[in-house]
Amino acid sequence: MMKVSVTTTKFDLTDVELRQMCQLGVDCIDFGTGSSFPGVKEQGFPDLDELLKMKRKIRSFGLDINRVTLPDLSSKFMNNEKGCEDELENSVNAIKVFGEAGIKIVRQRFAGDTFNYMTKSYQARQRGGAIARGESLGFNKEPYETPTLEEHEKWWGRFRDAYSKLVPVCEDYDVNLGMHPSDSPNHDTPFGGSTIAGLWMSSQVKM
Numbered sequence: 001m002m003k004v005s006v007t008t009t010k011f012d013l014t015d016v017e018l019r020q021m022c023q024l025g026v027d028c029i030d031f032g033t034g035s036s037f038p039g040v041k042e043q044g045f046p047d048l049d050e051l052l053k054m055k056r057k058i059r060s061f062g063l064d065i066n067r068v069t070l071p072d073l074s075s076k077f078m079n080n081e082k083g084c085e086d087e088l089e090n091s092v093n094a095i096k097v098f099g100e101a102g103i104k105i106v107r108q109r110f111a112g113d114t115f116n117y118m119t120k121s122y123q124a125r126q127r128g129g130a131i132a133r134g135e136s137l138g139f140n141k142e143p144y145e146t147p148t149l150e151e152h153e154k155w156w157g158r159f160r161d162a163y164s165k166l167v168p169v170c171e172d173y174d175v176n177l178g179m180h181p182s183d184s185p186n187h188d189t190p191f192g193g194s195t196i197a198g199l200w201m202s203s204q205v206k207m
Helices: 014-022 050-058 085-100 149-172 191-207
Strands: 005-008 027-029 064-069 105-107 121-125 131-136 176-179
Touching: 050 064, 050 085, 085 105, 085 149, 149 176
Parallel strands: 005 027, 027 064, 064 105, 105 176
Antiparallel strands: 121 131
């Protein structure tokens, strides 16, 4: 059965907002920002009691939580700077909290997984006059550089370091760890079209 989910960047959803979601036929909510949960700013990972309180409120409107975002792994972590392992530990603790709260899908954001500087953002008008986010490579006239091969490999190395710690905890707490493609999937982004195609081809060769 297909369900409709919407993404929000705020945690303290009001009754009016939740009621509107119901009226629009929404079934679930995705929380797209790891820092929006109570406790993250104070201790680095979500507070279980506050999370459960919000989950009960969401369910009282006939909705549920579909996916949440772990605390971001910043450029400090990706560059393996001193003290950066605290960030990964916060993500590990966040998985445990979400697992205890019965939330089954989490995702991890990494610094450098998108190249927003490559595009020009604008309001795209679509059918019926709907306004949505638009991004254009053509509208951006500013010069930019993409990572070198060495920088690209270093990024993937830190990605693997993180997943080697996150996956076992997800398995222990029965939580699914999702990967969000680079959005937008510009050339040379870690999860861009050419990179994903290369990963797919590599997997076929190994089979």
